[in-house]
Amino acid sequence: MSATKTARSRAAPAKENGAAKVEEGLNLFKSDKFDADVYVKSKCSLNEKEIKQLCSYLLDLKKASAEEMRRSVYANYAAFIRTSKEISDLEGELSSIRNLLSTQATLIHGLAEGVHIDSLSVKVSDSNGDLSNLENRGSSDIEKWSVEFPDLLDVLLAERRVDEALAALDEGERLVAEAKQNKTLDPAVIQSLQSVQNAIIERRQRLADQLAEAACQPSTRGAELRAAISALKKLGDGPRAHSLLLNAHYQRYQYNMQSLRPSNTSYGGAYTAALSQLVFSAIAQAASDSLAIFGKERAYTSELVMWATKQTEAFALLVKRHALASSAAAGGLRAAAECVQIALGHCSLLEARGLALCPVLLKLFRPSVEQALDANLRRIEESTAALAAADDWVLTLHPTGTRQSGRSSTGSLGSAVQHKLTSSAHRFNLMVQDFFEDVGPLLSMQLGGQTLEGLFHVFNSYVSMLIKALPGSMEEEANFEGSGNKIVRMAETEAQQIALYANASVLADELLPRAAMKLSPLHQANYRDDTHRRTSDRQNRHPEQREWKRRLVNSVDRLKDTFCRQHALDLIFTEDGDSHLSADMYINMDGNVDELEWFPSPIFQELYVKLNRMASIAADMFVGRERFATLLLMRLTDTVILWLSNDQSFWDDIEEGPRPLGPLGLQQFCLDMKFVICFASQGRYLSRNLHRVVNEIISKAIAAFAATGMDPYR
Known part of the structure; x- marks a missing residue:
């Protein structure tokens, strides 16, 4: 050392x-x-x-x-040791003080018990401490009791013996009331009883404040809270007690929410689930406690409903701020719908307790879900428009087996594989299929109709782009439904133009209605075969969806009409504006031709060739769905003949022209019309309307010939 x-x-x-x-x-x-x-x-x-x-x-x-x-x-080591020793000494002194206080409390409790036993034999639990007992002991005993009873109440309040204090207060009030009914008591005794009554009122208020303070403490929970609220109700302050009960549950879940933090990701499902558990569990417990303590009294039930509604609204605002807002802005319909479903699932459990709060949530969540819905539809429209600008309008089978979100879809993708579509239509179909995977929860929010309406406008916009892809389409048709100045690649050949019609017709007739069936509660998830699938579609489709499909078909008809009108005009008119179908070709036959060749006019021959060529193209495009090709060719034939029927200048020349219709002209005209009937019938696109119009045209031509004075049947 x-x-x-x-x-x-x-x-x-x-x-x-x-x-x-x-x-x-x-x-x-x-x-x-x-x-x-x-x-x-x-x-x-x-x-x-x-x-x-x-x-x-x-x-x-x-x-x-x-x-x-x-x-x-x-x-400083020695000072540290010295300080530690002093702290140890202080702890010993505190322990001694605690023991002294415990001994003093025991003494006070013993004294209180002695007073409780000896004071006029008037105990809270003694049923014999009535007015006769006081009268038998005389006025001095009553005055003595009047002095000791407030002290008894103070002891009970100090020791928080709530049940005994309630019993003592009730018993004291009863004794004072009965004593005051005695007309023979001295004024001094009456004054003493009045002081007791004032003391009872003051202690009752003190007990109420004590119970209210206990109910407001975060550490007061469960049975202790219910006991305090029940005691406060027994004191006659029911409204205050009920408000304190609701506030206690509110403070409890607010405290629990301090450890809950919103998710930093765009998906707030975990946050919504945790918050729902806290809020709706608190509401459920508050409803149970309210029913157990206050029963079904209307005033308390109304306050409970208003409080629960307020908490639900506050919950909805938190979910919108931390979960739905980002999802809705980004178009995350699935995330938004799942958050809503989680919240509704917890909220619906309250219905067993008589609280139907789901409508409150639906009303508050609806704008955010609508925003996400609109963003999804807008994304489908913009993505499809971008692909249409580069689409080569060639029908192909879809090459992949996954959808744009990466989720597999056996049923919907099977539908895509069965149909030949162009690239933009494939993309449109897959996005719609994926979209309808997310809209199932929207049924509970009564957004099914709005979803169908939004999808119709998106499809209508796509059809407008298909119309714009037709060469020479009218400007007002191309700009229909807001297609605006979007760039679309032109379909130059007849095959490409028919592919446009194939896109629209297959989407409107089969793919979109089948996807929309997911909005129906009768939707069948799996189908065994195509026939059974179409039968189920017809049986399960609601009137709203039938009307929606009819509107889709009407939108396709716009494309079909534009297609047929342009081909009819190309057939009838030259590039210089001259007509291949005029009255002169029939009027000038007589005098210039010696004999009828019995061969159709060139324009109807060209119509025949065009229809055959289109029929051959459509046969490869509409395998198994020849009905679409038949409807297109039928509409094209009708368009040409209807144009002839409505061409007033043609009929003015036939009926009032400088030269009358001659026998050869009438024969050629009838031959042309019969030729149309013949090849339309062979091609199976002869409609009743076409047959009727042709007969009317022939009759009109015969009438014009007969007006010259000649016999048309010669």
Whole structure:
């Protein structure tokens, strides 16, 4: 030990010298005029040698600081031990004080019990402490009881013996009321009873405040809370008790919410689930406690409903802020719908307790879900428009087996594989299929009709782009339904133009209605075969969806009408604007032709060739769905004949022209019309309307010929 001290004493002067040097170096920093910026700038121009010296200097400072800390610990170690000993002594004294207080409380309790037993035999639990007992003991005993009874109440309140205090208050009020009915009591006794009554009122209020304070404490829960609220109700302050009960449950779940943090991701399902659990569990427990304590009294039930509605609204605002807002803005319909479903699932459990709060949630969540719905539909429309600008309008089977979100869809993709569509139509169909995977929860929000309406407008916009892809389409048709100035690649060939019609007709007739069936509660998830699928579609489709499909077909008819009108005009008129179908071709036959060749006119031959060519193209495009091709060719034939029927200048020349219609012209005209009937019938695109119009045209031509005075049947 002595050797160690000697070594320390020898090392001490060296350390003290080093410490003195360090102390001198620190004087610069201790000065009141020290400027850190100036000091740093002065050191910034150091060379390598000076930098090394500075580093060495800083290392010395570090070592000196460590040594200073060590010395400080050794120097104050004794003070630390002394302080710890004093703290230990204080703990012993506190323990002694606690024992003394416990002994004093025991003594007070014993004294109270003695008073409780000996004071006029009037105990709270003693049913014989009635007015006759007081009367038998005389006025002095009543005055003595009047002095001791408030002290008894104070003891009960101090010891928080709530049930006994309630019983004592009720018993005291009964005794005072009965004593006051005695007309023979002295005025002094009556005054004493009045003081007791005032004391009872004051203690009753004190007990009520005590119970209210206990109910407001976060640590008061479960049975203790219900006991405090029930006691407060027994004191006659039911409205306050009910409000305190609801506030206690509110404060409890607000405290629990402090540990709940919103998710940093766009998907807030976990946050919604945790928050729903907290809020609706608190509401459920509050409803149970309210029913157990207050029963079904209308006033308390109404307050409970209003409170639960307010908490539900606050919950909805939190979910919208932290979960739905980002999802709706980004078009995350699935995430938004799942958040709503989670919240509704928890909320619906309250219906068993008589609280139907789901309509409140639906009303508040609806705008956010509508925003997500609109964003999804807008994304479908914009994505499809972008693909239409580069679509080569060639029908193909879909090459992949996954949808754009990466989720597999056996049923819907099977539908896509069975149909030949162009690239933009495939994309449109897959996005719609994916979209309807997300809209199932929207049924509970009564958004099914709005969903169908939005999808119709998106499809209508796509049809408008298909119309714009037709060469020479009218400007007002191309801009229909807001297609605006979107760039669309032109369909130059007849095959490409028929592909446009194939896109629209297959989507409107089969793919979109089948996807929309997911909005129906009768939707069948799996189908065994195509026949069974179409039968189920017809049986399960609601009137709303039938009307929606009819509107889709009407939108396709716009494309079909534009297609047929353009081909009819190309057939009838030349590039210079001259007509291939005029009255002169029939009127000028007589006198210029000696004998009828019994061969159709060139324009109807060209119509026949065009229809056959289109029928051959459509046969490859509409395998198994020849009905679409038949309807297209039928509409094209009708368009040409209807144009002839409605061409007033043609009939003016036939009926009132400079030259009358001759026998050869009438024969050629009838031959052309019969030729149309013949090839339309063979091609199976002869409609009743076409047959009727042709007969009317022939009759009109015969009437014009008969007006010249000649017999048309000669």
